[in-house]
Amino acid sequence: MRESHVKIVTNATSYFMHQYTKHYLHVNKPTDTLPPPPEDKEYLLYIHIPFCTMFCPYCSFNKFTYTKEAAAHYFKHLRKELLHVKDLGYRFNYLVLGGGTPLIDEDELIKTIELVRTLFNIQHVSCETDPNHIKPKTVLRLDGLVDRLSVGVQTFDNALLQKLGRYEKFGSGEEVYDKISAMLGILPITSVDLIFNFPNQSNETLLKDLELLQKLSPEQSSFYPLMTSSMVKNSVKKTLGTFSLANEYTFFNLIKESLKESYPSRHGWSFSKESESMIDEYVIDNEEYVGVGSGSFSFLNNTLYHNEFALDKYAECIAQRKSAVVKERTFGLTSRMYYRLMVDLFNGKLSKKKFEAMFGVSVNDALKKELMALKFAKAIKENKENILTTEYGDYLFLVLMKEFYMGMDRIRNEARKHLSL
Numbered sequence: 194m195r196e197s198h199v200k201i202v203t204n205a206t207s208y209f210m211h212q213y214t215k216h217y218l219h220v221n222k223p224t225d226t227l228p229p230p231p232e233d234k235e236y237l238l239y240i241h242i243p244f245c246t247m248f249c250p251y252c253s254f255n256k257f258t259y260t261k262e263a264a265a266h267y268f269k270h271l272r273k274e275l276l277h278v279k280d281l282g283y284r285f286n287y288l289v290l291g292g293g294t295p296l297i298d299e300d301e302l303i304k305t306i307e308l309v310r311t312l313f314n315i316q317h318v319s320c321e322t323d324p325n326h327i328k329p330k331t332v333l334r335l336d337g338l339v340d341r342l343s344v345g346v347q348t349f350d351n352a353l354l355q356k357l358g359r360y361e362k363f364g365s366g367e368e369v370y371d372k373i374s375a376m377l378g379i380l381p382i383t384s385v386d387l388i389f390n391f392p393n394q395s396n397e398t399l400l401k402d403l404e405l406l407q408k409l410s411p412e413q414s415s416f417y418p419l420m421t422s423s424m425v426k427n428s429v430k431k432t433l434g435t436f437s438l439a440n441e442y443t444f445f446n447l448i449k450e451s452l453k454e455s456y457p458s459r460h461g462w463s464f465s466k467e468s469e470s471m472i473d474e475y476v477i478d479n480e481e482y483v484g485v486g487s488g489s490f491s492f493l494n495n496t497l498y499h500n501e502f503a504l505d506k507y508a509e510c511i512a513q514r515k516s517a518v519v520k521e522r523t524f525g526l527t528s529r530m531y532y533r534l535m536v537d538l539f540n541g542k543l544s545k546k547k548f549e550a551m552f553g554v555s556v557n558d559a560l561k562k563e564l565m566a567l568k569f570a571k572a573i574k575e576n577k578e579n580i581l582t583t584e585y586g587d588y589l590f591l592v593l594m595k596e597f598y599m600g601m602d603r604i605r606n607e608a609r610k611h612l613s614l
Contacts, residue, residue, distance in 0.1 A: 199442055199585065202570045203592055207438075210593050214600025217528055219607070220499055226516040227281060227483065231494035235286040235314065237479040238278075240271065241486035242295040242302065243504070246325075247362050249347075250428035251388070251419060253602045255488025255502050255609070256293050267487070267504060268301040270511040272308055274485045277515035283483055285313040289320075296326035299334060306338045321345060324363040327372050332379045341382035343415070344373060349405045350398045353391055356433050366405070373409055384413035384463075389448065390441045391419055392434035399444055403451040414456060415463040416448050418591065422599035424606050445588050461539050462591060487517070488608065490601075496523040502608045520608070526552065530559055535597065538573065539590040543580040556580065 230236070244259035244267075257263070288309055295302055302320075309315060319341040327344055335342065348354060349366030363369060377383055387402055406414055421429050421436045429436055449459070456464035483491045488502040500517040501507045510517040524532075530552055537543035548556040557564065564580070567573045572586035582590060 202572075203438075203442065203589065206570070206589055207592055207596055210596035211600070213531075214596060215603070217524070218600040218603055220497055220520045220522040220604050221607075222521050224498065224518055224521045225514060227278070227491060227498060227518055228493065229281050230283050231481075235284045236493075237287040237289065237482040238283075238285040238309065238313070238315075239289045239291065239482055239484040239489060240275075240295075240305070240309075241484060241489040241500075242290065242292040242297065243267075243487045244292065244297045245294050246297065247358060249357060249359070250432040251421070251425050253420075253422055253424045253605060254291075254293065255605065257504060259294070259297050261298065263504065264298045264301055266508065268298070268305060270508045271486050272305060273511050273515065274517060275305075275308060275312065277511075278483060278485060279312045280515075285309075285483070286316045287479070288313075288315050288318045290318070291321050294323050294326070295320050296322045296331070299326070299331060303334060303338065310338070317341070319343065324369045324372055327376045329376050329379060332376045336379060339380060341384060341413075342380050343384040343386055345386050346373070347386070347388045348391070348398070349402050350394075353394070353398070353433075358432070370405055370409065373411070377409070377411060382413055383411040384415060385409060385411045386415040386417070388417050388419050389444045390438075392429070392436050394440070394444070396440075396443070396447065399447060400451065403448065407452070407455045410455070412467070413463065413465045414452070417462055418445070418595050420595055420599050422602035424602045442588055445591065449587070459541075461594065485517075488605070490604075491518070495529060496521055499604060499608060502605075530556075531563075534560060534563065535590065535593050538580065538582050538586065539594045541582050541587065545578060545580065 241255065243255045243257050244264055245256050246259050248256060288306070290302070290306070306318060310318075318339045320335070320339045321343045323345050327342070332342065346369055347357065347359065349370060351360060351366050354360040354363075354366060364372070373383070373385060385406055387406065389399055389402075418441055419429070419436065426436070452459075452464050456466055458465040458468035481493050483493070484498075484500065487500060487504055487507040489500045491498040498518050498521045501510050501519045507517050510519070530548075533548060533551065534543060534556070537548075543556065545556055548559075552559065564573065564575075567586070567589075570585075570589065571583055572589045574581050574583055
Protein backbone atom coordinates (compact mmCIF):
# COMPACT_ATOMS: atom_id res chain seq x y z
CA MET A 194 0.00 0.00 0.00
CA ARG A 195 1.31 3.45 -0.92
CA GLU A 196 2.74 5.52 1.91
CA SER A 197 0.64 8.55 0.92
CA HIS A 198 -2.60 6.50 1.18
CA VAL A 199 -1.61 5.18 4.61
CA LYS A 200 -0.79 8.65 5.88
CA ILE A 201 -3.98 10.32 4.60
CA VAL A 202 -6.36 7.59 5.78
CA THR A 203 -4.63 7.13 9.14
CA ASN A 204 -4.59 10.84 9.91
CA ALA A 205 -8.23 11.25 8.90
CA THR A 206 -9.30 8.23 10.97
CA SER A 207 -7.35 9.44 13.99
CA TYR A 208 -8.88 12.92 13.68
CA PHE A 209 -12.49 11.73 13.41
CA MET A 210 -12.06 9.22 16.26
CA HIS A 211 -10.56 11.97 18.40
CA GLN A 212 -13.56 14.20 17.72
CA TYR A 213 -15.98 11.37 18.38
CA THR A 214 -14.47 10.46 21.76
CA LYS A 215 -14.24 14.14 22.67
CA HIS A 216 -17.97 14.47 22.10
CA TYR A 217 -19.22 11.19 23.59
CA LEU A 218 -16.75 10.02 26.25
CA HIS A 219 -18.04 11.94 29.22
CA VAL A 220 -19.47 10.51 32.45
CA ASN A 221 -21.29 13.26 34.31
CA LYS A 222 -24.55 11.95 35.79
CA PRO A 223 -24.21 11.60 39.59
CA THR A 224 -25.06 8.23 41.13
CA ASP A 225 -24.18 6.43 44.32
CA THR A 226 -24.19 2.69 43.63
CA LEU A 227 -24.10 -0.07 41.06
CA PRO A 228 -27.42 -1.66 40.14
CA PRO A 229 -28.04 -5.35 40.86
CA PRO A 230 -26.72 -7.66 38.12
CA PRO A 231 -28.56 -6.97 34.83
CA GLU A 232 -28.40 -10.67 33.96
CA ASP A 233 -28.00 -13.96 35.79
CA LYS A 234 -24.50 -14.72 34.57
CA GLU A 235 -20.86 -14.61 35.63
CA TYR A 236 -19.03 -11.34 34.94
CA LEU A 237 -15.43 -10.23 34.93
CA LEU A 238 -14.16 -8.48 38.06
CA TYR A 239 -11.47 -5.79 37.82
CA ILE A 240 -9.63 -4.61 40.95
CA HIS A 241 -7.56 -1.42 40.82
CA ILE A 242 -4.49 -1.03 43.06
CA PRO A 243 -3.48 2.65 42.67
CA PHE A 244 -0.01 2.67 44.24
CA CYS A 245 3.44 3.07 42.67
CA THR A 246 6.94 3.87 43.92
CA MET A 247 7.59 5.88 40.74
CA PHE A 248 5.37 7.45 38.08
CA CYS A 249 6.14 6.68 34.43
CA PRO A 250 5.77 9.77 32.18
CA TYR A 251 3.39 8.04 29.73
CA CYS A 252 1.03 6.56 32.36
CA SER A 253 -2.40 8.17 32.74
CA PHE A 254 -3.98 5.69 35.16
CA ASN A 255 -5.14 6.55 38.65
CA LYS A 256 -2.10 6.30 40.93
CA PHE A 257 -0.61 7.55 44.20
CA THR A 258 2.76 7.33 45.93
CA TYR A 259 2.99 4.12 47.95
CA THR A 260 3.26 4.01 51.71
CA LYS A 261 2.57 0.88 53.71
CA GLU A 262 0.08 2.72 55.92
CA ALA A 263 -1.88 4.13 52.98
CA ALA A 264 -1.96 0.74 51.25
CA ALA A 265 -3.19 -1.09 54.37
CA HIS A 266 -5.98 1.49 54.78
CA TYR A 267 -6.92 1.18 51.11
CA PHE A 268 -6.98 -2.62 50.99
CA LYS A 269 -9.23 -2.71 54.08
CA HIS A 270 -11.84 -0.58 52.29
CA LEU A 271 -11.32 -2.45 49.01
CA ARG A 272 -12.27 -5.72 50.67
CA LYS A 273 -15.40 -4.08 52.12
CA GLU A 274 -16.36 -2.99 48.60
CA LEU A 275 -15.91 -6.56 47.39
CA LEU A 276 -18.32 -7.78 50.08
CA HIS A 277 -20.82 -5.13 48.96
CA VAL A 278 -20.62 -6.30 45.34
CA LYS A 279 -21.18 -9.85 46.55
CA ASP A 280 -24.26 -8.73 48.51
CA LEU A 281 -25.66 -7.09 45.36
CA GLY A 282 -25.74 -10.57 43.80
CA TYR A 283 -22.85 -10.45 41.33
CA ARG A 284 -21.05 -13.63 40.33
CA PHE A 285 -17.58 -13.57 38.77
CA ASN A 286 -15.43 -16.15 37.00
CA TYR A 287 -12.49 -13.98 35.94
CA LEU A 288 -10.39 -11.59 38.00
CA VAL A 289 -8.04 -8.92 36.63
CA LEU A 290 -5.74 -6.98 38.98
CA GLY A 291 -4.35 -3.74 37.56
CA GLY A 292 -2.79 -0.51 38.72
CA GLY A 293 -0.68 1.18 39.69
CA THR A 294 1.42 -1.75 40.87
CA PRO A 295 -0.79 -4.53 42.26
CA LEU A 296 2.13 -6.46 43.79
CA ILE A 297 3.50 -3.43 45.61
CA ASP A 298 2.18 -4.92 48.88
CA GLU A 299 2.29 -8.70 48.49
CA ASP A 300 0.63 -9.60 51.79
CA GLU A 301 -2.35 -7.31 51.28
CA LEU A 302 -2.79 -8.40 47.66
CA ILE A 303 -2.65 -12.10 48.47
CA LYS A 304 -5.18 -11.62 51.28
CA THR A 305 -7.47 -9.86 48.79
CA ILE A 306 -7.13 -12.54 46.10
CA GLU A 307 -7.89 -15.22 48.68
CA LEU A 308 -11.05 -13.34 49.67
CA VAL A 309 -12.16 -13.06 46.04
CA ARG A 310 -11.60 -16.78 45.49
CA THR A 311 -13.65 -17.51 48.63
CA LEU A 312 -16.53 -15.25 47.58
CA PHE A 313 -16.72 -16.13 43.88
CA ASN A 314 -16.24 -18.99 41.44
CA ILE A 315 -13.02 -17.56 39.98
CA GLN A 316 -11.57 -19.64 37.14
CA HIS A 317 -8.75 -17.33 36.06
CA VAL A 318 -6.71 -14.56 37.71
CA SER A 319 -4.57 -12.13 35.71
CA CYS A 320 -2.29 -9.70 37.53
CA GLU A 321 -0.02 -6.86 36.42
CA THR A 322 3.39 -6.18 37.93
CA ASP A 323 6.57 -4.20 37.41
CA PRO A 324 10.02 -5.88 37.18
CA ASN A 325 10.74 -5.29 40.90
CA HIS A 326 8.16 -7.83 42.07
CA ILE A 327 9.02 -10.93 40.06
CA LYS A 328 11.67 -12.60 42.20
CA PRO A 329 11.03 -16.38 42.23
CA LYS A 330 10.32 -16.23 45.98
CA THR A 331 7.53 -13.70 45.36
CA VAL A 332 6.10 -15.46 42.31
CA LEU A 333 6.03 -18.79 44.16
CA ARG A 334 3.66 -17.19 46.68
CA LEU A 335 1.27 -16.54 43.78
CA ASP A 336 1.28 -20.14 42.56
CA GLY A 337 -2.29 -21.42 42.77
CA LEU A 338 -3.64 -17.88 43.18
CA VAL A 339 -2.59 -16.16 39.92
CA ASP A 340 -2.73 -17.79 36.48
CA ARG A 341 -1.21 -15.01 34.40
CA LEU A 342 1.40 -12.45 35.43
CA SER A 343 1.79 -9.48 33.09
CA VAL A 344 5.23 -7.85 33.49
CA GLY A 345 5.47 -4.22 32.40
CA VAL A 346 8.93 -4.14 30.80
CA GLN A 347 8.21 -1.43 28.16
CA THR A 348 11.69 -1.80 26.59
CA PHE A 349 15.04 -3.51 27.15
CA ASP A 350 16.93 -0.55 25.70
CA ASN A 351 19.08 1.07 28.39
CA ALA A 352 19.07 4.54 26.85
CA LEU A 353 15.26 4.57 26.81
CA LEU A 354 15.06 3.08 30.30
CA GLN A 355 17.26 5.90 31.60
CA LYS A 356 15.07 8.56 29.99
CA LEU A 357 11.98 6.91 31.47
CA GLY A 358 13.51 6.82 34.95
CA ARG A 359 13.13 3.04 35.01
CA TYR A 360 16.83 2.17 34.78
CA GLU A 361 17.54 3.34 38.33
CA LYS A 362 14.31 1.89 39.73
CA PHE A 363 14.06 -1.48 37.99
CA GLY A 364 17.56 -2.11 36.66
CA SER A 365 19.15 -2.29 33.23
CA GLY A 366 17.60 -4.12 30.31
CA GLU A 367 19.99 -7.00 30.98
CA GLU A 368 18.97 -7.16 34.65
CA VAL A 369 15.26 -7.09 33.80
CA TYR A 370 15.82 -9.86 31.25
CA ASP A 371 17.53 -12.01 33.90
CA LYS A 372 14.74 -11.37 36.42
CA ILE A 373 12.11 -12.59 33.96
CA SER A 374 14.19 -15.56 32.88
CA ALA A 375 14.50 -16.69 36.51
CA MET A 376 10.73 -16.69 37.15
CA LEU A 377 9.46 -18.17 33.89
CA GLY A 378 7.61 -21.45 34.30
CA ILE A 379 6.46 -20.88 37.88
CA LEU A 380 3.00 -19.67 36.82
CA PRO A 381 0.96 -21.00 33.87
CA ILE A 382 1.29 -17.79 31.81
CA THR A 383 3.80 -14.95 31.87
CA SER A 384 3.24 -11.99 29.54
CA VAL A 385 6.09 -9.60 28.75
CA ASP A 386 4.56 -6.24 27.88
CA LEU A 387 6.40 -3.70 25.75
CA ILE A 388 5.75 -0.29 24.17
CA PHE A 389 6.72 0.86 20.69
CA ASN A 390 7.01 4.22 18.95
CA PHE A 391 8.86 6.06 21.69
CA PRO A 392 10.27 9.41 20.49
CA ASN A 393 13.57 8.80 18.68
CA GLN A 394 13.14 5.02 18.77
CA SER A 395 14.84 3.36 15.82
CA ASN A 396 14.15 0.18 13.87
CA GLU A 397 17.30 -1.25 15.41
CA THR A 398 16.24 -0.71 19.03
CA LEU A 399 12.78 -2.12 18.35
CA LEU A 400 14.24 -5.18 16.61
CA LYS A 401 16.55 -5.68 19.59
CA ASP A 402 13.51 -5.68 21.91
CA LEU A 403 11.85 -8.24 19.64
CA GLU A 404 14.98 -10.38 19.59
CA LEU A 405 15.25 -10.41 23.39
CA LEU A 406 11.54 -11.14 23.77
CA GLN A 407 11.78 -14.18 21.53
CA LYS A 408 14.93 -15.35 23.29
CA LEU A 409 13.10 -15.17 26.62
CA SER A 410 10.11 -16.93 25.06
CA PRO A 411 7.33 -16.16 27.56
CA GLU A 412 3.89 -17.59 26.85
CA GLN A 413 2.50 -14.21 25.81
CA SER A 414 3.47 -10.64 24.98
CA SER A 415 1.74 -7.32 24.36
CA PHE A 416 3.12 -4.50 22.22
CA TYR A 417 1.29 -1.26 22.91
CA PRO A 418 1.78 1.89 20.83
CA LEU A 419 2.87 4.83 22.97
CA MET A 420 -0.26 6.81 23.87
CA THR A 421 0.06 10.55 24.36
CA SER A 422 -3.24 11.94 25.57
CA SER A 423 -3.41 15.49 26.89
CA MET A 424 -2.82 14.15 30.40
CA VAL A 425 0.70 12.89 29.59
CA LYS A 426 1.76 14.80 26.46
CA ASN A 427 3.90 17.32 28.34
CA SER A 428 5.61 14.75 30.56
CA VAL A 429 6.40 12.56 27.52
CA LYS A 430 7.92 15.52 25.69
CA LYS A 431 9.93 16.58 28.72
CA THR A 432 11.42 13.14 29.40
CA LEU A 433 11.54 11.50 25.97
CA GLY A 434 11.38 14.22 23.34
CA THR A 435 8.85 15.24 20.68
CA PHE A 436 6.34 12.51 19.85
CA SER A 437 5.69 11.59 16.20
CA LEU A 438 3.48 9.15 14.32
CA ALA A 439 5.85 9.00 11.35
CA ASN A 440 7.22 5.53 12.17
CA GLU A 441 4.28 3.94 13.94
CA TYR A 442 2.97 2.00 10.93
CA THR A 443 6.47 0.78 10.05
CA PHE A 444 7.07 -0.32 13.64
CA PHE A 445 3.71 -2.11 13.78
CA ASN A 446 4.55 -4.12 10.68
CA LEU A 447 8.02 -4.92 12.03
CA ILE A 448 6.43 -6.38 15.15
CA LYS A 449 3.89 -8.46 13.21
CA GLU A 450 6.52 -9.78 10.83
CA SER A 451 9.02 -10.59 13.58
CA LEU A 452 6.52 -12.47 15.76
CA LYS A 453 4.51 -14.32 13.13
CA GLU A 454 6.39 -17.61 13.59
CA SER A 455 7.14 -17.59 17.34
CA TYR A 456 3.81 -16.02 18.41
CA PRO A 457 1.33 -17.08 15.70
CA SER A 458 -1.83 -16.11 17.59
CA ARG A 459 -2.45 -12.36 17.53
CA HIS A 460 -5.32 -10.62 19.30
CA GLY A 461 -5.37 -6.86 18.98
CA TRP A 462 -1.94 -5.78 20.20
CA SER A 463 -1.32 -9.00 22.13
CA PHE A 464 0.52 -12.09 20.96
CA SER A 465 0.43 -15.68 22.20
CA LYS A 466 2.10 -18.99 21.45
CA GLU A 467 -1.23 -20.78 21.95
CA SER A 468 -4.50 -19.36 20.68
CA GLU A 469 -6.61 -21.19 23.26
CA SER A 470 -4.74 -19.52 26.12
CA MET A 471 -4.92 -16.04 24.66
CA ILE A 472 -5.71 -13.40 27.26
CA ASP A 473 -6.20 -9.80 26.24
CA GLU A 474 -7.41 -6.71 28.02
CA TYR A 475 -10.58 -7.03 30.03
CA VAL A 476 -12.49 -4.21 28.29
CA ILE A 477 -11.81 -5.82 24.92
CA ASP A 478 -12.59 -9.47 25.67
CA ASN A 479 -15.53 -8.81 27.98
CA GLU A 480 -18.58 -6.80 27.00
CA GLU A 481 -19.59 -6.25 30.63
CA TYR A 482 -17.49 -6.08 33.78
CA VAL A 483 -17.44 -4.69 37.31
CA GLY A 484 -14.58 -2.59 38.63
CA VAL A 485 -13.79 -2.05 42.30
CA GLY A 486 -11.23 0.25 43.88
CA SER A 487 -10.30 3.90 43.52
CA GLY A 488 -10.78 5.20 39.97
CA SER A 489 -12.07 1.91 38.54
CA PHE A 490 -14.73 1.61 35.81
CA SER A 491 -17.68 -0.74 35.38
CA PHE A 492 -19.73 -1.31 32.23
CA LEU A 493 -23.15 -2.90 32.69
CA ASN A 494 -26.32 -2.83 30.63
CA ASN A 495 -24.94 -0.18 28.23
CA THR A 496 -23.94 2.08 31.14
CA LEU A 497 -20.44 3.14 32.15
CA TYR A 498 -19.87 3.80 35.87
CA HIS A 499 -16.78 5.14 37.56
CA ASN A 500 -15.66 5.06 41.15
CA GLU A 501 -14.35 7.93 43.25
CA PHE A 502 -10.70 8.63 42.41
CA ALA A 503 -9.41 10.36 45.56
CA LEU A 504 -8.23 7.96 48.25
CA ASP A 505 -9.78 9.83 51.19
CA LYS A 506 -13.13 10.23 49.44
CA TYR A 507 -13.04 6.61 48.28
CA ALA A 508 -12.61 5.51 51.90
CA GLU A 509 -15.49 7.77 52.98
CA CYS A 510 -17.78 6.32 50.30
CA ILE A 511 -17.09 2.75 51.40
CA ALA A 512 -17.47 3.60 55.09
CA GLN A 513 -20.76 5.47 54.58
CA ARG A 514 -22.56 3.56 51.84
CA LYS A 515 -20.33 0.59 50.89
CA SER A 516 -20.22 1.68 47.22
CA ALA A 517 -17.64 4.06 45.71
CA VAL A 518 -19.55 4.67 42.44
CA VAL A 519 -20.04 8.40 41.84
CA LYS A 520 -20.88 8.93 38.13
CA GLU A 521 -22.60 7.10 35.28
CA ARG A 522 -23.32 7.47 31.56
CA THR A 523 -25.66 5.35 29.45
CA PHE A 524 -24.73 5.07 25.77
CA GLY A 525 -27.19 4.97 22.88
CA LEU A 526 -27.62 2.32 20.23
CA THR A 527 -25.41 3.92 17.57
CA SER A 528 -22.53 4.42 20.01
CA ARG A 529 -22.75 0.79 21.09
CA MET A 530 -22.72 -0.41 17.49
CA TYR A 531 -19.67 1.72 16.73
CA TYR A 532 -17.93 0.32 19.79
CA ARG A 533 -18.71 -3.26 18.77
CA LEU A 534 -17.43 -2.61 15.25
CA MET A 535 -14.18 -1.15 16.60
CA VAL A 536 -13.51 -3.83 19.21
CA ASP A 537 -14.29 -6.82 17.01
CA LEU A 538 -12.27 -5.52 14.07
CA PHE A 539 -9.45 -4.56 16.41
CA ASN A 540 -9.28 -8.30 16.94
CA GLY A 541 -9.54 -8.97 13.20
CA LYS A 542 -13.07 -10.26 12.71
CA LEU A 543 -16.66 -9.15 13.19
CA SER A 544 -19.30 -11.89 13.06
CA LYS A 545 -22.37 -10.67 11.18
CA LYS A 546 -24.55 -13.18 13.03
CA LYS A 547 -23.29 -12.04 16.44
CA PHE A 548 -23.81 -8.36 15.56
CA GLU A 549 -27.41 -8.96 14.45
CA ALA A 550 -28.14 -11.00 17.58
CA MET A 551 -26.86 -8.13 19.74
CA PHE A 552 -28.59 -5.24 17.99
CA GLY A 553 -31.51 -6.74 16.04
CA VAL A 554 -30.28 -5.41 12.71
CA SER A 555 -27.63 -6.50 10.22
CA VAL A 556 -24.32 -4.68 10.33
CA ASN A 557 -24.52 -4.06 6.58
CA ASP A 558 -27.79 -2.16 7.04
CA ALA A 559 -26.96 -0.42 10.32
CA LEU A 560 -23.46 0.76 9.42
CA LYS A 561 -23.63 0.86 5.62
CA LYS A 562 -21.79 4.18 5.21
CA GLU A 563 -19.10 3.28 7.73
CA LEU A 564 -18.40 -0.04 6.01
CA MET A 565 -18.23 1.66 2.62
CA ALA A 566 -15.66 4.12 3.96
CA LEU A 567 -13.59 1.30 5.47
CA LYS A 568 -13.64 -0.61 2.19
CA PHE A 569 -12.61 2.52 0.32
CA ALA A 570 -9.73 2.87 2.79
CA LYS A 571 -8.76 -0.75 2.02
CA ALA A 572 -9.13 -1.62 5.69
CA ILE A 573 -11.73 -4.41 5.51
CA LYS A 574 -13.01 -7.23 3.34
CA GLU A 575 -16.03 -9.43 3.87
CA ASN A 576 -17.58 -12.79 3.17
CA LYS A 577 -21.00 -14.23 3.89
CA GLU A 578 -20.35 -14.77 7.62
CA ASN A 579 -17.78 -12.16 8.66
CA ILE A 580 -16.19 -8.79 8.10
CA LEU A 581 -12.41 -9.11 8.27
CA THR A 582 -9.53 -6.67 8.49
CA THR A 583 -6.94 -6.41 5.74
CA GLU A 584 -3.24 -6.13 6.52
CA TYR A 585 -3.59 -2.35 6.63
CA GLY A 586 -6.87 -2.67 8.53
CA ASP A 587 -5.01 -4.39 11.36
CA TYR A 588 -3.10 -1.17 11.88
CA LEU A 589 -6.02 1.19 11.29
CA PHE A 590 -8.08 -0.44 14.05
CA LEU A 591 -5.10 -0.28 16.37
CA VAL A 592 -5.17 3.48 15.72
CA LEU A 593 -8.89 3.58 16.52
CA MET A 594 -8.42 1.62 19.75
CA LYS A 595 -5.53 3.85 20.77
CA GLU A 596 -7.71 6.93 20.27
CA PHE A 597 -10.46 5.30 22.31
CA TYR A 598 -8.08 4.72 25.21
CA MET A 599 -6.82 8.28 25.02
CA GLY A 600 -10.46 9.39 25.00
CA MET A 601 -11.00 7.51 28.25
CA ASP A 602 -8.26 9.71 29.70
CA ARG A 603 -10.66 12.65 29.42
CA ILE A 604 -12.91 10.91 31.94
CA ARG A 605 -9.93 10.38 34.24
CA ASN A 606 -8.82 13.96 33.77
CA GLU A 607 -12.25 15.30 34.68
CA ALA A 608 -12.45 13.05 37.73
CA ARG A 609 -9.02 14.14 38.93
CA LYS A 610 -9.53 17.92 38.62
CA HIS A 611 -10.22 18.39 42.29
CA LEU A 612 -8.28 15.38 43.50
CA SER A 613 -7.17 15.23 47.10
CA LEU A 614 -5.15 12.45 48.67
